[in-house]
Each structure stands twice: as structure tokens, then as C-alpha cells.
Amino acid sequence: MIKAQGRWLAFSPLLLLSLLPFAGRVALRISASAPNPEVAVLRYFVIPLIGLSLGAATFFMLLRWWKTGELAARCNLFLEKREGALVWGLTIAFLLLYLGLSLSSYLTLHLGLFDFGVYDAKIWHISAAPGLWGKAKIACTGHFQPILLFYSFFYNVGCSPAILLVLQGLAVLSGVIPLYLLCKKWALNPLITSGIALLYLLYPPVAFNSILDFHPDHFYV
Incomplete structure (x- = not known):
């Protein structure tokens, strides 16, 4: 009975996923204040909700395994x-997942933001x-973003704009x-190490910055 309760508590955060069908209603609520409510809901409701529920369930499961002793061993x-x-x-699996989502949005002309x-x-x-000074002047106009000089190199060698999404995913x-x-x-023991890596991959800012x-800004993650 106690084991069953512990298993239920470990997976209870997944109940948050039941809120996903209400994403449409959330979009209607914020349609007056958000210029693109679909993207806002995806960024601030759907992705964080999925990341929070999966991350919390993973954490509680690892904690439960740790307390059982034998299973943890x-x-x-x-x-x-x-x-x-x-x-x-x-890491490779999540990279392929995130790159697949971002590149499919690019290739099908469904990038949500301008x-x-x-x-x-x-x-x-x-x-x-022309010249490094001219490049640096443009990179620092508006926002001080000298990192854009690095990305411009890939344009100089003929890369598609999709390379920006690939490099962003790799960086995050x-x-x-x-x-x-x-x-x-x-x-740290291998179980905790693997759990920390998984929690990072499920961290909502990692998902939507990828x-x-x-x-x-993805370099700040």
C-alpha cells in the first residue's frame, strides 16, 4: 500500500498535463494583450507546463528510488x-527533437515571431x-550584440538562415x-548525475530558447 502511494505521488505531477486542453481558452484570455496569443500560450503556458510536469515527475521518481535503497543501488x-x-x-535525443521542431517551423513558414x-x-x-569596423558598427546598433559577428561568418560562407536555429540549439x-x-x-553517484542532466534538458527555458x-539571449541560459 505504501509503495503504491509512493508511486502515485511520484507520478502525480503528470496530472498537470490535463490542463493542456485549456490552452485555447488561455489564448482567448490573453488575446487582447498579446499581439500573437498562439505563440504566447506556447511559450508561457504549454512548454512550461510540459517541462514542469515531466521535470517534477522525474525528480520525485529519482527521489523515491533514492529512498528505496535497493533499487537505487x-x-x-x-x-x-x-x-x-x-x-x-x-542530449542528442533532445537536440534532435528541438532542432526538428524549430527547423520544421522554419521550412513550413510557421515561425511564430518576427x-x-x-x-x-x-x-x-x-x-x-565592408571591414571589421563596419560589421561591428551594425552589430552594436540598436542592441549591443557583438555575438552576431560570429553568426555573420556562416552567412559569408553561404549558409542558409536555418543555420541560426541549428547553432542556437547546439548552444543551449x-x-x-x-x-x-x-x-x-x-x-556524485551516476543516478543523480543522470537525473540532473535530464532535468536540465526538461527545463522550460531550455525548450523555448531552442x-x-x-x-x-540563448547564450544566457
């Missing part, structure tokens, strides 16, 4: 030789500007690397 034994492969496998077009035009102008998901190295430095449009 078996998991640690299983992960001792597979910890690195599991972390990198999860920011991608703004940055695409700005980076193209940087790539076409690369946050797993320092997390993993810190866990190894602190000698999926929704293009912004240099």
Missing part, C-alpha cells in the same frame, strides 16, 4: 558503466558590410556539458 550499478552514454544519448526575420536581416547586413543544449563535468568533479525563433 541497482540503478547505480547499471549506470556505472553507462552513465556517460546515457547523458550524451539524452524576431527571426529581424535578426536574419541584421546578420546578413553584417556579413555584407551544450549546457549539459559543464553540468556533467561538475557532477563528475563532485563525485524552439521559438532566434534570439542571441
Whole structure:
């Protein structure tokens, strides 16, 4: 009975997913204040709700496993030789998922915000500007964003604007690397290390900074 209750409590955050059908009503509520309510609902309701529910369920399940002792020991034994492969496998899987969503939006002309077009035009102008000073002047006009000089290099070699979404996804998901190295430095057990990596991948800002449009802000994640 106690085990069943513990299992129920671990998966209880998934009940939050039952709120997803109300996304349409939320969009209607904010339609007067948001210029693009569909994107606002996706960014501030759907993605955070999914990330919160899955992340919380994962956390409680890991906590439950940790308290049971025997199961945690078996998991640690299983992960001792597979910890690195599991972390990198999860990272690659989420990278492919996020890139698939963002690139499919780009290829089907369903990018929800106008920011991608703004940055695409700005980076193209940087790539076409003569001399480093001319490029830097454009990169620092409006917003101080010298990082756009890096992106302009890919335009100079003939890359499609889709490269912005690819590089953005790679930059955001690369946050797993320092997390993993810190866990190894602190000698955390494999179960906790894998759980921390998974929680990062499920972190809502990681999701919508990888999926929704293009912004240099993704480096702040």
C-alpha cells in the first residue's frame, strides 16, 4: 500500500498535463494583450507546463528510488558503466527533437515571431558590410550584440538562415556539458548525475530558447 502511494505521488505531477486542453481558452484570455496569443500560450503556458510536469515527475521518481535503497543501488550499478552514454544519448535525443521542431517551423513558414526575420536581416547586413569596423558598427546598433559577428561568418560562407536555429540549439543544449563535468568533479553517484542532466534538458527555458525563433539571449541560459 505504501509503495503504491509512493508511486502515485511520484507520478502525480503528470496530472498537470490535463490542463493542456485549456490552452485555447488561455489564448482567448490573453488575446487582447498579446499581439500573437498562439505563440504566447506556447511559450508561457504549454512548454512550461510540459517541462514542469515531466521535470517534477522525474525528480520525485529519482527521489523515491533514492529512498528505496535497493533499487537505487541497482540503478547505480547499471549506470556505472553507462552513465556517460546515457547523458550524451539524452542530449542528442533532445537536440534532435528541438532542432526538428524549430527547423520544421522554419521550412513550413510557421515561425511564430518576427524576431527571426529581424535578426536574419541584421546578420546578413553584417556579413555584407565592408571591414571589421563596419560589421561591428551594425552589430552594436540598436542592441549591443557583438555575438552576431560570429553568426555573420556562416552567412559569408553561404549558409542558409536555418543555420541560426541549428547553432542556437547546439548552444543551449551544450549546457549539459559543464553540468556533467561538475557532477563528475563532485563525485556524485551516476543516478543523480543522470537525473540532473535530464532535468536540465526538461527545463522550460531550455525548450523555448531552442524552439521559438532566434534570439542571441540563448547564450544566457
